[in-house]
Amino acid sequence: MIVRIGRRLAGLLATLLASSFVIFAAIYAAPGDPAVFLAGGRDTLTPERLAAVREQYHLDEPLVVQYGRWLWDCLHLDLGRSFQYGDEVADLLAARFPTTLELVAYATVLFVVLGVSAGALAALNRGRWIDSAVVGATTLAASVPSFVGGIALVALFGVQLGWFPVTGSGEGLVGTLHHLTLPAVAMALGALAVVSRVTRQAVVDADGADHVAVARSSGLPEREIVRRHVLRNALGPIVTMCGLVTAGMLAGTVAIETVFGLSGIGSLLVGAINSHDFPVAQAVLLLMVTCYVVVTTLVDLAHPLLDPRLKSARSAA
Amino acid sequence: MTTPQTPAAAQPLLVADGLRKTYHLPGKDTLVAANDVSFTLPTGGSIGIVGESGSGKTTVARMLVGLVRPDAGTVRVDGRDRTAGRRRGRGERLARAREIQMVFQDPYLSLDPRLTARQCLATSLSLHDAAGAQGRIEELLDRVGLGSREAAARPHEMSGGQQQRLAIARALAVNPRVLVLDEAVAALDVSIQSQILRLLVDIRQDTGLALVFISHDLAVVQHVTDETVVMRRGTVVEQGPTERLLTAPENAYTRALLAAVPRRGWDPAAAVRDRGAAPAGGRRSGKAQED
Amino acid sequence: MLLDIDGLTVQLPGAARPLLADVSLRVAAGEVVGLVGESGSGKSTTAKAVLRVLPDDAAAHGRVTVAGADVLTMTGSALREHRARRVAMIHQNPRSALNPVHRVGDFLVERLLRTGDHDRRTARDRAVELLDRVGLNDPARRLRQYPHEMSGGMLQRVVIAGALAADPDLILADESTSALDVTTQAEILALLRDLGRRRETGMLFITHDLHLAAAYCDRVYVMYAGRIVEHRTGHSLFDHARHPYTRGLLDCSPELGISRPLRPIPGRPPSLADRADGCPFAARCPEAEPACETWTPRATELPDGGEAACRRLPEAAAATAGATARNNP
Amino acid sequence: MTAVPADAPAPAPTVRRVRRPVAALVATGFLALVVLAAVFAPLLAPYAPDAVDLSSSLVGTGGEHLLGTDASGQDLLSRVLYGARTSLVAPVLLLALAAVIGVSLGTLAAWRGGWIDTFVSRLTDVMYAFPGLLFVVLIIAVFGTGVTTSVLGLGLAFAPTIAKYTRSVALAERAKPYIDAYRVQGMGGARICVRHLVPNLARSIAGYLVVLFGEALMSLATLSYLGFGTQPPSSDWGLMVQEGQSAIVQGALLPALVPGTAIAAVVVAFNVAGVHLADRLGTRR
Amino acid sequence: SGADTGPAGGTARDVTQLELTPTTAAAAGAVDSVDWLLEDEPDSLDLDTQGGSAGRTVLTNVCERLYQLQPDMTVRPWLVDKATRPDPKTLVLTVRDGVTFHDGSAMTVDDVLFSLRRHADPDMSEADEFENVTSMKKTGAHEITVRFKEPDALFTKALAGDAGLVYQQKRVQEQGKDFGTPGQADACSGPYRLASWKSGDSVTLERYDGYWGDKPLTRKVVFRWAEDSAMVNALRTGAADGAYTDSVGTAAALDGKKGIDLHFGPSTATLDLIPTERGGLADPDIRKALSLSLDRAGIAKSGYGGLAQPWATPVGSGAWGYAKSVFTAAQKELTGAPASPTPADIARAKKLVQNAEHKPDGPIVIGTDSTQGRLVIANGVRAALQQIGLKAQIKTVPSAEYGEFYGDKSARADIDVLVADWYISKSDPVGFYDNGVSDDSNNWVGFHSTAYDAKVEQAKRTLDDAERAELVVDIQRRFTDAAVWIPVAQTPTALALSDKLTGPPASMAYLYHPWAASLGAKKG
Ligand SMILES: Nc1ncnc2c1ncn2[C@@H]1O[C@H](COP(=O)(O)OP(=O)(O)OP(=O)(O)O)[C@@H](O)[C@H]1O
Ligand SMILES: Nc1ncnc2c1ncn2[C@@H]1O[C@H](COP(=O)(O)OP(=O)(O)OP(=O)(O)O)[C@@H](O)[C@H]1O
Ligand SMILES: [Mg+2]
Ligand SMILES: [Mg+2]
Numbered sequence A: 001m002i003v004r005i006g007r008r009l010a011g012l013l014a015t016l017l018a019s020s021f022v023i024f025a026a027i028y029a030a031p032g033d034p035a036v037f038l039a040g041g042r043d044t045l046t047p048e049r050l051a052a053v054r055e056q057y058h059l060d061e062p063l064v065v066q067y068g069r070w071l072w073d074c075l076h077l078d079l080g081r082s083f084q085y086g087d088e089v090a091d092l093l094a095a096r097f098p099t100t101l102e103l104v105a106y107a108t109v110l111f112v113v114l115g116v117s118a119g120a121l122a123a124l125n126r127g128r129w130i131d132s133a134v135v136g137a138t139t140l141a142a143s144v145p146s147f148v149g150g151i152a153l154v155a156l157f158g159v160q161l162g163w164f165p166v167t168g169s170g171e172g173l174v175g176t177l178h179h180l181t182l183p184a185v186a187m188a189l190g191a192l193a194v195v196s197r198v199t200r201q202a203v204v205d206a207d208g209a210d211h212v213a214v215a216r217s218s219g220l221p222e223r224e225i226v227r228r229h230v231l232r233n234a235l236g237p238i239v240t241m242c243g244l245v246t247a248g249m250l251a252g253t254v255a256i257e258t259v260f261g262l263s264g265i266g267s268l269l270v271g272a273i274n275s276h277d278f279p280v281a282q283a284v285l286l287l288m289v290t291c292y293v294v295v296t297t298l299v300d301l302a303h304p305l306l307d308p309r310l311k312s313a314r315s316a317a
Numbered sequence B: 001m002t003t004p005q006t007p008a009a010a011q012p013l014l015v016a017d018g019l020r021k022t023y024h025l026p027g028k029d030t031l032v033a034a035n036d037v038s039f040t041l042p043t044g045g046s047i048g049i050v051g052e053s054g055s056g057k058t059t060v061a062r063m064l065v066g067l068v069r070p071d072a073g074t075v076r077v078d079g080r081d082r083t084a085g086r087r088r089g090r091g092e093r094l095a096r097a098r099e100i101q102m103v104f105q106d107p108y109l110s111l112d113p114r115l116t117a118r119q120c121l122a123t124s125l126s127l128h129d130a131a132g133a134q135g136r137i138e139e140l141l142d143r144v145g146l147g148s149r150e151a152a153a154r155p156h157e158m159s160g161g162q163q164q165r166l167a168i169a170r171a172l173a174v175n176p177r178v179l180v181l182d183e184a185v186a187a188l189d190v191s192i193q194s195q196i197l198r199l200l201v202d203i204r205q206d207t208g209l210a211l212v213f214i215s216h217d218l219a220v221v222q223h224v225t226d227e228t229v230v231m232r233r234g235t236v237v238e239q240g241p242t243e244r245l246l247t248a249p250e251n252a253y254t255r256a257l258l259a260a261v262p263r264r265g266w267d268p269a270a271a272v273r274d275r276g277a278a279p280a281g282g283r284r285s286g287k288a289q290e291d
Numbered sequence C: 001m002l003l004d005i006d007g008l009t010v011q012l013p014g015a016a017r018p019l020l021a022d023v024s025l026r027v028a029a030g031e032v033v034g035l036v037g038e039s040g041s042g043k044s045t046t047a048k049a050v051l052r053v054l055p056d057d058a059a060a061h062g063r064v065t066v067a068g069a070d071v072l073t074m075t076g077s078a079l080r081e082h083r084a085r086r087v088a089m090i091h092q093n094p095r096s097a098l099n100p101v102h103r104v105g106d107f108l109v110e111r112l113l114r115t116g117d118h119d120r121r122t123a124r125d126r127a128v129e130l131l132d133r134v135g136l137n138d139p140a141r142r143l144r145q146y147p148h149e150m151s152g153g154m155l156q157r158v159v160i161a162g163a164l165a166a167d168p169d170l171i172l173a174d175e176s177t178s179a180l181d182v183t184t185q186a187e188i189l190a191l192l193r194d195l196g197r198r199r200e201t202g203m204l205f206i207t208h209d210l211h212l213a214a215a216y217c218d219r220v221y222v223m224y225a226g227r228i229v230e231h232r233t234g235h236s237l238f239d240h241a242r243h244p245y246t247r248g249l250l251d252c253s254p255e256l257g258i259s260r261p262l263r264p265i266p267g268r269p270p271s272l273a274d275r276a277d278g279c280p281f282a283a284r285c286p287e288a289e290p291a292c293e294t295w296t297p298r299a300t301e302l303p304d305g306g307e308a309a310c311r312r313l314p315e316a317a318a319a320t321a322g323a324t325a326r327n328n329p
Numbered sequence D: 001m002t003a004v005p006a007d008a009p010a011p012a013p014t015v016r017r018v019r020r021p022v023a024a025l026v027a028t029g030f031l032a033l034v035v036l037a038a039v040f041a042p043l044l045a046p047y048a049p050d051a052v053d054l055s056s057s058l059v060g061t062g063g064e065h066l067l068g069t070d071a072s073g074q075d076l077l078s079r080v081l082y083g084a085r086t087s088l089v090a091p092v093l094l095l096a097l098a099a100v101i102g103v104s105l106g107t108l109a110a111w112r113g114g115w116i117d118t119f120v121s122r123l124t125d126v127m128y129a130f131p132g133l134l135f136v137v138l139i140i141a142v143f144g145t146g147v148t149t150s151v152l153g154l155g156l157a158f159a160p161t162i163a164k165y166t167r168s169v170a171l172a173e174r175a176k177p178y179i180d181a182y183r184v185q186g187m188g189g190a191r192i193c194v195r196h197l198v199p200n201l202a203r204s205i206a207g208y209l210v211v212l213f214g215e216a217l218m219s220l221a222t223l224s225y226l227g228f229g230t231q232p233p234s235s236d237w238g239l240m241v242q243e244g245q246s247a248i249v250q251g252a253l254l255p256a257l258v259p260g261t262a263i264a265a266v267v268v269a270f271n272v273a274g275v276h277l278a279d280r281l282g283t284r285r
Numbered sequence E: 001s002g003a004d005t006g007p008a009g010g011t012a013r014d015v016t017q018l019e020l021t022p023t024t025a026a027a028a029g030a031v032d033s034v035d036w037l038l039e040d041e042p043d044s045l046d047l048d049t050q051g052g053s054a055g056r057t058v059l060t061n062v063c064e065r066l067y068q069l070q071p072d073m074t075v076r077p078w079l080v081d082k083a084t085r086p087d088p089k090t091l092v093l094t095v096r097d098g099v100t101f102h103d104g105s106a107m108t109v110d111d112v113l114f115s116l117r118r119h120a121d122p123d124m125s126e127a128d129e130f131e132n133v134t135s136m137k138k139t140g141a142h143e144i145t146v147r148f149k150e151p152d153a154l155f156t157k158a159l160a161g162d163a164g165l166v167y168q169q170k171r172v173q174e175q176g177k178d179f180g181t182p183g184q185a186d187a188c189s190g191p192y193r194l195a196s197w198k199s200g201d202s203v204t205l206e207r208y209d210g211y212w213g214d215k216p217l218t219r220k221v222v223f224r225w226a227e228d229s230a231m232v233n234a235l236r237t238g239a240a241d242g243a244y245t246d247s248v249g250t251a252a253a254l255d256g257k258k259g260i261d262l263h264f265g266p267s268t269a270t271l272d273l274i275p276t277e278r279g280g281l282a283d284p285d286i287r288k289a290l291s292l293s294l295d296r297a298g299i300a301k302s303g304y305g306g307l308a309q310p311w312a313t314p315v316g317s318g319a320w321g322y323a324k325s326v327f328t329a330a331q332k333e334l335t336g337a338p339a340s341p342t343p344a345d346i347a348r349a350k351k352l353v354q355n356a357e358h359k360p361d362g363p364i365v366i367g368t369d370s371t372q373g374r375l376v377i378a379n380g381v382r383a384a385l386q387q388i389g390l391k392a393q394i395k396t397v398p399s400a401e402y403g404e405f406y407g408d409k410s411a412r413a414d415i416d417v418l419v420a421d422w423y424i425s426k427s428d429p430v431g432f433y434d435n436g437v438s439d440d441s442n443n444w445v446g447f448h449s450t451a452y453d454a455k456v457e458q459a460k461r462t463l464d465d466a467e468r469a470e471l472v473v474d475i476q477r478r479f480t481d482a483a484v485w486i487p488v489a490q491t492p493t494a495l496a497l498s499d500k501l502t503g504p505p506a507s508m509a510y511l512y513h514p515w516a517a518s519l520g521a522k523k524g
Helices: A002-029 A034-038 A047-056 A063-075 A090-122 A127-142 A146-160 A170-206 A210-217 A223-251 A254-259 A265-274 A277-307 B057-065 B091-098 B117-128 B131-143 B160-172 B192-208 B218-224 B242-245 B253-260 B268-274 C043-051 C076-086 C106-114 C122-134 C141-142 C152-165 C181-198 C212-218 C234-240 C243-250 C311-326 D022-039 D076-112 D112-131 D133-143 D147-174 D175-186 D190-227 D238-247 D254-285 E053-059 E109-120 E155-159 E169-178 E228-236 E248-254 E285-292 E297-304 E324-332 E341-357 E372-387 E399-407 E428-436 E452-459 E465-481
Strands: B012-026 B030-042 B045-052 B072-077 B100-103 B178-182 B212-213 B227-232 B233-242 C003-011 C020-027 C032-037 C059-066 C087-090 C170-174 C202-207 C217-222 C225-234 E031-038 E067-069 E073-079 E078-085 E092-096 E134-142 E143-148 E192-198 E202-207 E218-225 E242-246 E258-267 E270-275 E366-369 E392-396 E415-420 E486-490 E492-499
Touching: A002 A063, A002 A170, A002 A277, A002 C106, A002 D112, A034 A047, A034 E366, A047 A090, A063 B160, A063 C170, A090 A127, A090 A223, A090 A254, A090 A277, A127 A223, A146 A170, A146 A254, A146 E228, A170 A254, A223 A277, A223 B268, A254 A265, A254 E228, A277 D112, A277 D238, B012 B212, B030 B045, B030 B057, B030 B072, B030 B212, B030 B227, B030 B233, B030 E134, B030 E428, B045 B057, B057 B072, B057 B100, B057 B178, B057 B212, B057 C311, B072 E399, B091 B117, B100 C122, B100 E324, B117 B131, B117 B268, B160 B178, B160 B192, B178 C170, B192 B218, B192 C243, B192 E415, B212 B218, B218 B242, B218 B253, B218 C243, B227 B253, B233 B242, B242 C032, B242 C212, B253 C181, B253 E372, B268 E248, C003 C043, C020 C032, C020 C043, C020 C202, C020 C225, C032 C043, C032 C106, C032 C181, C032 C212, C043 C087, C043 C202, C076 C087, C076 E415, C087 C152, C106 C122, C106 C141, C106 C152, C122 C141, C122 C152, C122 C212, C122 E366, C141 C181, C152 C181, C170 C181, C170 E109, C212 C234, C212 C243, C217 C234, C217 C243, C217 D112, C217 D147, C225 C234, C225 D022, C234 C243, C243 D112, D022 D076, D076 D147, D076 D238, D133 D147, D147 E248, D175 D190, D190 D238, D238 D254, E031 E053, E031 E169, E031 E228, E053 E218, E067 E155, E073 E078, E092 E109, E109 E134, E109 E143, E109 E270, E134 E228, E202 E452, E228 E242, E228 E248, E242 E248, E242 E392, E248 E297, E258 E399, E285 E341, E285 E372, E285 E486, E297 E372, E297 E486, E324 E465, E366 E372, E372 E392, E428 E452, E452 E465
Parallel strands: B045 B212, B045 B227, B100 B178, B178 B212, C032 C202, C032 C217, C087 C170, C170 C202, E031 E218, E031 E242, E366 E392, E366 E415
Antiparallel strands: B012 B030, B012 B072, B227 B233, C003 C020, C003 C059, C217 C225, E067 E073, E078 E092, E092 E143, E134 E143, E192 E202, E202 E218, E242 E492, E258 E492, E270 E415, E270 E486
């Protein structure tokens, strides 16, 4: 077990290192020149001024040198100062990350509860109308991009009916819940399809296992069988998929934050990429990737707790 | 079963010498699946390997045909070293294939699901020599008793017995000198099993093919082999002419094995009382799995 | 009679022949009754009918009673009760019969709680007792193990303990030793026989191994294509089999220590899609006559109390002497 | 293992009642219609797709413009019809490219194991960890904008996903004894992979690709939105959605709704047909 | 769905009738708190390093300038009491007495001088305003003397912009690098003080009770930010009370909605086509032909919901901070940029193309991003070019990359004409026309005229407004005649305000004028 954890952690670090380089290189290569942004207004742009700015911010050094410099600082928990805001990047993140986290957490609760129950319901009523309804509804939901869903939700529940506020993230628990309901629903809608589909398949598979038939033929009550044998055994793939979706959401709040006027790290990232705010874009991406990798690693480490066979099995990766 | 008895003095065709294989399990455990397994098989001879589940039979078979590289020991055919291992050229790979072939336990999974029986045979023939294939295919199909209907069928359209016939035909396609059968009839019903066994005996008679016949079923082994190797936990516990082994076993484990086979007048309780042996399984280092 | 199956016919829509055709079978308390046949002959379906787990769209006719209770008409709680307390089934593969994510102890406790006689604590004690009964050492520790931590033989003992938990009247052992090594098989068989005797439990022992059935069971039913073709006491089977199919099986099964050429039965068993109006074995039978193709099989009493369903039984009886001579080395 | 008799022939097809796949038929029919519409767009479209008419911008549905117009007064119906061409061809090309790379990588990883496997796994990890289309943006930064680049870039971006999937199915397939049988027959690894392993994976991979099609279409649309993909006055559906999006806030839904519905309908149809196809392909084995 | 989903042809405003009012009716009653929306969070509240319009909109209520831009776009002294010009190259500023910073300490001439020097630092964004300055000195307890290389007509206008902000020296120096970032106090003297800036959430201003001038009616202003649809929704549902909207789409969406008043005011911003070095539009005749055949009214209506006005010069009417009537009249004289081309215009254009010396070889590449308005312009240009027999092609780039076109020659290497919007911060057209001078970095197409260069130079030195206006009209004619840039439309400032509130300016002055101070309830 310890060895396994150690291995996973090493893999996590390797992934982070590789990702950090790709992040750096991507931002470096992304269109647009940060010097233009840094040099300020458009009437002051001259080649000399640009060159001076480049030198001042070390933008004229080779990619690898810049990367090394950045990585070194990151390791010292120094994420630098935003080109755009002039503020410490760490402060910027600290102010916005909670909103994104709350949003993702809320959405996760929604899609886990709804997606898993819909999937299980469909699986246990295989071939009946409930099954078709769930599969049909989730397929449709999956084909609507989240920003479109978001706009529709706002138009109906925010503007027409006025049940939910249309911007901001609210204060206090009740306020936050009130403000984040629509964006969380919009995010959860897309995830519902994949989660319910995976749940359905996992439950169908688990239901088809021999030991379930054995349990049935030994006269255990159906409720008990579904709970203790079918659902319990289907947990593995469900938890994995929920973990992956949640991890993906951490990096995918951009559109929703824009539609609902929330200041999270998603909108921070878009702004930073647009304005070539290197330090912020890199830090946000690194944070997102770290979250993703950490969540997936946790799911991976939690897996053996759900399936004791894996504790001693060869890891497939 | 009366088979053409080749004189034991004949020069050995297949020699397994000191084969050893260790698997590394998760954590620090290792499992010795085969340990110092040696035997010889004369030209046209037939040797059985019996033993309980996990005793290393399949591991030995796979080492013989080069699917698993032994940690130590060699496999020689006609004096030529055919041990799997170092990178070998295409020529040598094919040469070994022409010497030694294998039939697997699960007939369905050992056939390419995409290919019809005829295509399946054509594939292996073309690998070795493309000429005269068509006639040879019909000959092979006929040899294993597959009709024209089955020749155009894909594996999922055939019964288990037909599938195994095809697998045997495929192995025969390259005219091997040794055929390794790993539990090749275990998945079949007795009536089908006997058809396959009959087929094997016929083929041996006609072609002088040598067999390595792996089975857990002593009664079946007895019908097919001249010589038997009893394995347990990766090691050979007893080895000798099948006749002698079944009538006068020297090893306690062999005796327990024999006593456990149901036959007329058999009492399981007595068989258990006779059994002095510990449970099966390969030998593990590190934490024991079974106790 | 503990188990009494009378004229059971099970038909699936779309199938050319019934899964089970006119199956009659009896098991008395304390008796071990074998049911032999090749794959697909309907052995498991028979056992399942006793538990009333047939395919949803299957139509069943005939009667199945366990200790006088009609199984085929049971519903709801009566059915659950029947499955939980009166009949226990032991499956072929113990590894797939246990939930891999639950501990062995959970499996037993779950069954024990179902019987209603226990609370969690006493159930646990009883589970330890059961494991001890089926011959597992250190039972308290076993309760905390997961299935994947045990060998097949040990797991089959656990499954048997589970079956005993409900203290059933009838045990259905469906190929319950086929996946085990011969030595382990002998241990399990000895255990089952011992438990059955002690508690007067009846057992329907299903296997595809004719030798095993004949050696182990008090009485044996031989099944072919959904029909019982022969029904004999165990020891008379080896030497006095009367149905050509049974004899064919004996002829093609290699027997330890007996060296004789195998005589395979030609062809293969009919599938559900094959129509069989007359005797289903006629197509493979060396003794078949054209009339066999239209004769609906019917059991004929044999002098020693057994039954066989062959049209040519009188002649076949004459041939028995020859067969006996051949089978004796 | 002891004998487990399993000589039962495959269950007769008569026993399983065949259920009419109505939804799948409808979906397939719809897709066929879309393809026809794309092919015959010049005959069907009432206007040239790039005909600007500033005097009738953001017109609603009506006789003159069946599905209304966009901000520049271009006829939406004509644009959607013409747009079907790039919108459908580009994802196919993209997936073809991704499949070639992904299947090769995945098969190689499953077959060779070792560092290649580790490398592919890490690569997919890193790719998965990236938000959105950043990777494609990187490719485009290097090679410049345009349809070709976005197809190339997305092809590369999709490849690891397919590689990961291929690896998992190839691992399972590789463990089957028929592969061992080929090796025993003396067949080389490369030939086994190319001639036998991959063709046997083809069904499940094809099923997976069909499901990915929707995603590919959406991703290309997103790239067009960001200005990396097709250029106006092209009528790529993704581009149209993005062009139309700014009119939504003014209450003009059609410019985004029409191409958006087209995308969603095609994606849904592909998913329905794809899942059915994957099921069908799957049951054969 | 039916006709309700397509809006709009009929409801769009008549672009030629769009009425621009510099300010809204004066407020009568006090308000406790107002929620205001910005299009984005301010980058920083230090405009010397990061000047965005969000930051300016907030900070203009907190910080004061030496001069102040009025809603009607005129400029008047503010923190300076008096300004004298002893000679054309010298400006003496007398600093107002009695002004206190928000910590209560008095503003001194040292603070002013410190601020001016900070703005003049070459690393700061306003440095270019000080290029003509040779020295700035304290010459008395309340007096600063500025000397110029040449007489400078624009300097005082610059002091009404960010170059004239006055900071408290002590605070700025204390805060160092953190000056202007969230969590820091302001260093100014305006009617409001910065109560809090919660990064990523909100900025709150509170009335400064020690303010030297008139007391604002509104006690507290809370700023949040939201884009397009979110902003529209927030305003429609009353979650916010007002906003100045940059994005025309937002304004158009709010047009005619209940509970919201829309006000339009003059701005210097225009939409233009800027020909580039690539040369597809190198020939002035081709440029003129394009200008003649462009459907400006159609573009304004289609792309900007009627909230833009066809315009014949590259500077919006907000730049007319003086001699307004002269400029208005001059604009009417121009014939090279019709609102909707008449058949005669088209005929003229076709002839120009036929007789052009350098006809473009390939299609003319139009550079744009995919925002609605610019795309409509690009499509309009494409249609216009096709109409006069030229081929055209559109190349879009991400909005993020767009800014680079202005600074980097290589970025615009493969486009012939850029769809651009342009504004100047000073209310004087002269501030624009130096873009046409021969060696100017914004003169991409390489327009060269010594006479033009001389006139621009002269105008910059002409301190008298009337005289300068004459010059500007001349310059403007030369610029448009040569179609150095091709003007399309002017885009006014749009103010969306709850119908219970009134008071703030509607013109572009909101960026430089303490607009919140005049905001209040309609009824007392
Ligand atoms: N690839 C492998 N990795 C790890 N252990 C393995 C591997 N292959 C086989 N083993 C182990 O090696 C031992 C011997 O296996 P082998 O398959 O040779 O036994 P066998 O005698 O053929 O058994 P069976 O009768 O069940 O087929 C078993 O304990 C098995 O679990
Ligand atoms: N639910 C079902 N639907 C359709 N056919 C079925 C079903 N269950 C069983 N069958 C068919 O019924 C026949 C008898 O099956 P059964 O499982 O009873 O045979 P068996 O004798 O137990 O075989 P085995 O030895 O393989 O266990 C087989 O042909 C099988 O394919
Ligand atoms: Mg084996
Ligand atoms: Mg069965």
